[in-house]
Amino acid sequence: MGVMTRWLNPDEQRTWRAFLTASRALMDTLDRELQRDADMPHAYYEILVRLSEAPDRRLRMSDLAEATGSSRSRLSHAAARLEAAGWIRREDCPTDRRGQLAVLTDTGFAALAAAAPGHVEGVRRHLFDALSPAQVDQLRRISETLADHLTGS
Amino acid sequence: MGVMTRWLNPDEQRTWRAFLTASRALMDTLDRELQRDADMPHAYYEILVRLSEAPDRRLRMSDLAEATGSSRSRLSHAAARLEAAGWIRREDCPTDRRGQLAVLTDTGFAALAAAAPGHVEGVRRHLFDALSPAQVDQLRRISETLADHLTGS
């Protein structure tokens, strides 16, 4: 209020639009590939990945939500779907009676193992193959800076 | 098939996850702010922006879909909502009887004008304020390279 808007100059404008176009195209492409080849959206793939990396392939719902950058509600809905697909199962948390543990089933692990090669290949083709090693490094620094900036505020 | 998967090395893995986290956090934040302050999702904001920049504030549906990087179907659904809100109106195309023109109404322009300062401020705060001028330049080059790579394939 009262303070002048700091509009984007032409360079910033160009950067912002390029970023929007590129990140949307990248995500849309990967999402579509994953849906076509493995019948799961990218968000579900990420859930399975995080579970597969966790001790005993299990995580508290809250921790899983945090790890995948999603809301609790979103994760609850997703977990319901994943459970219906037989890819995860839910268990009561032994130390907190409010808590639930999401557990990756063998079927779920197999689905992930089947999906991973194609998806990783997609990430490589659509992202890394297009960039020089220096650009990959720049992208990492930029992304880490942004992630800190966004979650720290 | 038969070809070994080119898995991501640790550096690439870290880059990819940081990118996922950052771009998701950025988009989610901006989307939520826009929804809260201007009662529109980011995709609709972009449609209004493109229309506001077009001659006579009107564009063919196809061109608008292309400009906003969305499918025709998505744009049709969005246009129906925007028309119901009174922000755009649809006219028949004079040169192609299959065509439709989306036209930004005065009400729509006013809604955009009201939303823009807050949104631009958000883009600046959440993105540009966090990066050095060199990083902004790097991000522009990376994004333009990626956009070319993705739409050119």
Added chain:
DNA sequence: CCGCACTGATTGAACGCTCAACTAAACCGC
């Protein structure tokens, strides 16, 4: 140890997006 705020998780409604199917009009070759 009681009351109250907070945390963990789920639910249902509303909404936006995707995909496939469809209509209508334009274009193209002959």
Added chain:
DNA sequence: GCGGTTTAGTTGAGCGTTCAATCAGTGCGG
């Protein structure tokens, strides 16, 4: 100018996400 293909745009069903409301269980102050 006729038939087949392509292009423009819409539609409806199904799915995933958001938001607000809700419920159960925990933890803290007094």
